[in-house]
Amino acid sequence: MTYPIEQIRADFPILNEKIRNKPLVYLDNAASCQKPQAVIDSMVKLYSHDYANVHRGVHTLSIRSTDQMESARHKIKTFINAASDKEIIFVRGATEAVNLIAQTYGRANIHAGDEILITAMEHHSNIVPWQMLCEQTGAILKVAPMNVAGELLMDEFEQLLSAKTKLVAVVHMSNALGTLNPVEQIIALAHAKNIPVMLDGAQAIPHTAVDVQKLDCDFYVFSGHKLYGPSGVGVLYGKQALLEAMPPYQGGGDMIRTVSFEKSTYAGLPYKFEAGTPAIAEIIGLGAAVDYLNTIGMQAIADHEASLLAYATQQALQIDGLKIIGEAKEKGAILSFTLGRIHPHDIGTMLDSLGIAIRAGHHCAMPVMDFYQLPATARASFAMYNTKAEIDVLISGIKNLIEMFG
Ligand code: C6P
Numbered sequence: 520m521t522y523p524i525e526q527i528r529a530d531f532p533i534l535n536e537k538i539r540n541k542p543l544v545y546l547d548n549a550a551s552c553q554k555p556q557a558v559i560d561s562m563v564k565l566y567s568h569d570y571a572n573v574h575r576g577v578h579t580l581s582i583r584s585t586d587q588m589e590s591a592r593h594k595i596k597t598f599i600n601a602a603s604d605k606e607i608i609f610v611r612g613a614t615e616a617v618n619l620i621a622q623t624y625g626r627a628n629i630h631a632g633d634e635i636l637i638t639a640m641e642h643h644s645n646i647v648p649w650q651m652l653c654e655q656t657g658a659i660l661k662v663a664p665m666n667v668a669g670e671l672l673m674d675e676f677e678q679l680l681s682a683k684t685k686l687v688a689v690v691h692m693s694n695a696l697g698t699l700n701p702v703e704q705i706i707a708l709a710h711a712k713n714i715p716v717m718l719d720g721a722q723a724i725p726h727t728a729v730d731v732q733k734l735d736c737d738f739y740v741f742s743g744h745k746l747y748g749p750s751g752v753g754v755l756y757g758k759q760a761l762l763e764a765m766p767p768y769q770g771g772g773d774m775i776r777t778v779s780f781e782k783s784t785y786a787g788l789p790y791k792f793e794a795g796t797p798a799i800a801e802i803i804g805l806g807a808a809v810d811y812l813n814t815i816g817m818q819a820i821a822d823h824e825a826s827l828l829a830y831a832t833q834q835a836l837q838i839d840g841l842k843i844i845g846e847a848k849e850k851g852a853i854l855s856f857t858l859g860r861i862h863p864h865d866i867g868t869m870l871d872s873l874g875i876a877i878r879a880g881h882h883c884a885m886p887v888m889d890f891y892q893l894p895a896t897a898r899a900s901f902a903m904y905n906t907k908a909e910i911d912v913l914i915s916g917i918k919n920l921i922e923m924f925g
Contacts, residue, residue, distance in 0.1 A: 522823045527815065527904050530555040534904060541874030544909045549694050549722060549853055549900035550878050551744045554808070558748060561807035562800045573799055574773055574790070584799055591806025592789070598809045599739065600730040601756055605788035608762070609797050612753035613721040614644040616740035617688070619755055619792065620717055621648040623765040624738075625686070631657030633685040636714075638676070638700070639665045639890060640693040643883045645719045649688065658685070665890070669696035669845040677708050684709075687716045691723035691739075695884035695896070696845025697828075697853030699723065706735055715761065721745055725902065726824055726851045728817035731756050747812065747903075748805035752798045762788050769794040820903045824852040827901045827910065834914045840921060844896050852901035855882075858917070861924050863895040869923070870897075873916045 528534050533553045536543045545553060565587065571580035573588050589604070596604045610616045629635065635649045639662055649660050661684070663676040680687070687709045692699050702718055709716045715737035720729060724741045731739050738757045744750035757765075767774055767785050771794035776784040785791045812820070831854050835841050844855040858866060867879030878898045881888045888894060899913055 520819075522819055523815070524823070524904070524906060528906075530557070530811070531904050532556055532559070538874040538876070539872055544873075544875040544912050546899040546901065546905065546909070546913060547876045547878050548725070548902035548905075549745070549882075549898065551750065552725060552747045552902050553904070554747055554749070554804075555811050557811045558804045558807045562749065562804045565800050565803050570800070572796055584803075587803045587806070588797070588799055591802045591809075594806045594809045595754055598729075598813070599724075599754075599756060600732050602732060603759055606756055606759050606762065608755040608757065608789045608792045609802055610740075610753050610755050610792075611751060611798070612742035612744070613719060613740045614648075614742075614753075616738075616753055616755035617644050617717070617719065618648045619768045620688075620738055620740075620757075621652040623768050623792075624715075624761065625649075625652040625658075626655070627764075627766055629656055629658045629685045632683065633658045634661050634679075634681065634683040635659070636661045636663060636676075636679050636684050636687045638663045638671055638689050640669060640671070640696055640698060640884065640887055641688075641690050642694055642719065642721070643885070644721070645688055645690060646886070659683075662886075665698075668847050669693065669698045670847045670849075671698070671700055671705075673701065673704065676705065680708060680712055680714060682712075684712070684714050687714055688719070689716065690719040690721075691729075692720075692726065692851045692853075693845065693884070693887070694722045694853070695855060695882040695887040695898070696847065697850040697855065698845060698847040699727075699849040699851050701849070702734060702736070710735065722851060722853070725820075727821050737761055743801060743805040743808065746805070746808055748808035749798075749801040752801035752805050754805075755792070759788065762792070765792075767791050767794070771795045773797075815903065823903060824901055824905075827905055827907065828852045828854065830907050831899065831901070831910045831913070834910060835917075838914070838917060838921070841917065844891055844893070853898060854900070855896040855898045857893060857896055858921060858924075861920065863897040865924075866897040866917070866920060869920045870913070870916050873912070873919075875913055875916050877913075 717738035863879035
């Protein structure tokens with residue numbers, strides 16, 4: 520079947536916007552994706568017809584909202600093939616999910632002298648929460664190195680796994696480089712030593728089918744807004760046995776069974792980790808995003824994006840002075856680059872004047888920038904609705920820019 524690109528583009532109303540009188544070319548998808556009409560409609564419908572607080576009321580609207588929210592949980596469970604709805608915890612995003620694991624699983628299981636192993640290509644969200652845990656506990660953060668292509672050095676990774684390693688926390692797909700890490704191998708190596716593995720799936724999940732049972736990861740975290748859903752909602756997947764043994768994260772309404780001034784007892788999964796009123800509309804919107812993705816199919820999306828990345832890379836390599844940062848053999852649809860002495864912020868601003876949105880900066884991955892001795896890169900990141908024609912606009916914009924800056 521041919522990829523229904525025209526239909527997909529028609530489903531995203533924002534793609535009709537003009538930016539600076541030019542058709543929008545949105546290539547900042549790794550920062551956040553645009554939303555299909557189905558997601559927008561699901562939230563408008565909720566607020567227009569069905570909205571009330573969840574898990575509390577006996578009245579019709581509360582029941583409608585609760586049913587829709589729990590149905591979204593089930594859709595996400597199916598989407599990542601978790602074993603049970605209880606393993607799907609709604610959080611604000613990938614960042615909150617990592618902090619939750621650090622402060623619950625980490626505080627309970629990781630002690631002075633223990634080690635947490637991450638990689639050289641992590642986003643700050645998968646560095647700082649562990650550093651905070653290390654400060655609190657006296658644990659030690661270890662970093663597995665990468666090569667210049669942006670590939671994890673697996674021999675060194677394996678050597679860093681020791682009896683002291685209590686958790687491996689690895690990015691599935693790097694946001695700064697595009698590298699897709701060999702997560703099956705990472706998990707097998709860690710599990711051989713009984714070490715649990717957390718995958719930061721913030722970038723991987725919009726681009727590739729994720730089956731948490733097949734991967735056998737212990738935790739998988741991602742954000743709704745990078746998966747064509749709303750911002751303000753994300754998912755922590757954890758194996759049920761691990762989640763059950765973990766203490767709660769925040770205390771408050773909805774996460775309790777009984778409360779007295781002497782002692783409180785906690786609700787079961789998943790509610791134990793969902794204190795307070797959740798992001799009801801956003802969760803329902805994320806469920807609609809998953810429905811939408813299922814109508815296209817993750818494999819079709821992955822194939823489309825692979826051809827976009829191959830085309831963009833081939834075009835970029837022909838531009839004198841353009842250097843691609845991140846040339847791993849296994850890569851997702853991200854093209855980070857520099858243009859000699861032209862600062863990435865100037866690249867971003869100039870491209871914006873042509874209607875092209877990219878990200879310029881350190882991408883919340885300062886250690887990656889340090890590794891390449893760069894202050895920043897320009898990053899074009901592709902999504903299911905992008906086209907080769909848009910890549911042509913980007914490439915010609917870059918060529919113009921080089922001419923202008925001489
Ligand atoms: N990366 C980017 O432009 P939040 O902010 O919680 O939704 O996601 C955090 C996060 C965690 N891990 C990875 C690999 C990520 O890429 C991100 C977010 C965005 O690259 C914003 S900095």
